[in-house]
Amino acid sequence: MTLSSRSAPAADASGERIAGVFELFSIGIGPSSSHTVGPMRAAREFALECAAAHPGVAPDALSVAVYGSLAATGKGHNTFGAVLLGLEGGEPESIDPEAGRMRVDEIDAGAPLRLAGSPAAGIRFGTVDIAKHPLVVRGRFANEIAFSARFGDTVQAATFFSIGGGFILREGADPSPAAVPPAAEPHPFASGAELLAVCRESGLSVAGVVLANEAARHQQGAEGVSEGLQRIWSVMRECIEAGLSTEGELPGGLRVPRRAARLARALVADGAGNSPEWATIAAMAVNEENAAGNRVVTAPTNGAAGIVPAALYHALGRRHPDAFDSADARRDVEVYLLTAAAIGGIIKQRASISGADVGCQGEVGSASAMAAAGLAALLGANAAQVENAAEVAMEHHLGLTCDPIGGLVQIPCIERNGVAAVTAITAAKLAVSGDGAHHVSFDQVVETMRQTGADMSDKYRETSRGGLAVNVPEC
Ligand code: SF4
Structure with a gap:
């Protein structure tokens, strides 16, 4: 049963809608909501967008960059493995932690990464391919992750901030109350x-x-x-x-x-x-x-x-x-x-x-x-x-x-x-x-x-x- 989405509660930053019970308490995996759960959710969201725009097609090129604290402490927080699992469509709520660890090892050993679990051939992309910029904070929040995938002449890109508690906020999302109608509470x-x-x-x-x-x-x-x-x-x-x-x-x-x-x-x-x-x-x-x-x-x-x-x-x-x-x-x-x-x-x-x-x-x-x-x-x-x-x-x-x-x-x-x-x-x-x-x-x-x-x-x-x-x- 899905009770609510934790993705981009855009009214959070300055609006009137406060986080719901199932946004604050969500089932995930360790060790960090901001550094493991949030990046996995962001990667999954990006992968699903790619799959919707280019069904059954593997990208010709893929890049992922993490900034600030995500890059500084990502190794200890399993951030980079979580990103790979999210890119394959994994969800923190349902992924088996042990199976996830084994899958990351497989990908790092050379198995192709399949965006959103696509049956297409996949692309070679491991945790070492994620660009890390620990001293760079570019946006409003310290934990930034940017994705880009090229499909022929088309580039699909998205940037997210992991803002704590597993919440993610897409760059450019309008955080004003008018952007998200308040829930009928x-x-x-x-x-x-x-x-x-x-x-x-x-x-x-x-x-x-x-x-x-x-x-x-x-x-x-x-x-x-x-x-x-x-x-x-x-x-x-x-x-x-x-x-x-x-x-x-x-x-x-x-x-x-x-x-x-x-x-x-x-x-x-x-x-x-x-x-x-x-x-x-x-x-x-x-x-x-x-x-x-x-x-x-x-x-x-x-x-x-x-x-x-x-x-x-x-x-x-x-x-x-x-x-x-x-x-x-x-x-x-x-x-x-x-x-x-x-x-x-x-x-x-x-x-x-x-x-x-x-x-x-x-x-x-x-x-x-x-x-x-x-x-x-x-x-x-x-x-x-x-x-x-x-x-x-x-x-x-x-x-x-x-x-x-x-x-x-x-x-x-x-x-x-x-x-x-x-x-x-x-x-x-x-x-x-x-x-x-x-x-x-x-x-x-x-x-x-x-x-x-x-x-x-x-x-x-x-x-x-x-x-x-x-x-x-x-x-
Ligand atoms: S905020 Fe920092 S010190 Fe406190 S529990 Fe989280 S990782 Fe540990």
Whole structure:
């Protein structure tokens, strides 16, 4: 079931339409939403256009160029393999990670690349043929990828920006609200203040507002939304459980050992019950799976994919021990994810969820704010307390830079997710202990995050040219 498209939500940059639940939470592969999932989607979109314009014909020449952070850290993020798979028509949602890795190896060994899976002969084009320009940022966004294919006398070309969370934006797309008619949503909002007003006027909770809007977007209505949310949670849960049961070394050359499975065993042996440490370990389990290039749900990005599922895993364990699949647990899953999506959508609309744009505050900070809001909702918070929880979690990630060692989403990313999951729990508890009144509004903290990101040196925005990435030897 396709609930929504993540391609070019053109009203995002300045329009009124905020990202939907299934745009923020989408099933993909690791290790990076902006560097793996987005480029694969862009490549697939270009390949499908070529196939439509030149059916059954292989190109005479093909060129792909990546710029900025995509080029600087693309090797560690599997960007170049993802581009090849996308050019062959692969989709992050459905591609088998292991089969994909084998196919990239085949193409790099000389097998012809078939645009959009075309039966035509194909063209020799491997990851080494992708032009990399790490020091060049040409457009509005740091992650740019340009495609060109020649068919006889005709040239087909397209340029995209990968803008975080797996979202792509085509160069030249009109981002004004008029370019994309707003969805027929009964309760539109684009800021924390508007969300609070909508809740007040409608009498709905944050989750109720988002559900009504999301149901209006989809043919399947509320039932389809519910089904989609359960599907998202089942993939999140599978990812946690895969991480908790897998040992060994992560790929990429840093020789980082997986730790989640060992930590989980130790916690069980200690009889620690359902302590918040489970949230830390579950988040690390997800991010270890992500680092291994396996199936993961963006939440709202891959690098920060552990926090939202881990906090939910912990909450369900406390609220429904031994009954994860009960009707009450399923209801909790939906309330949590809908509430978290409201916060993620606002942040994406008003600032950014991309480490390449605003540093890790936009990835891990956003995920922590989303999780805090969802947890607060499960604890019975009203809309003001939900907004407060998100604000607290985001406030204490302000200024967080993105400096992954070796361009791999491993150090500091895996532990950072584990710590941020506990911050989300603390923020939710602080918020529900009050009455929703607080000095700093969520909108103010999001604007502060945006400004801080704008002031941040490029070195700290997913280029691996500063911070830990330069102060820690890679081996
Ligand atoms: S440091 Fe943060 S933003 Fe950068 S890759 Fe890691 S998780 Fe993503």
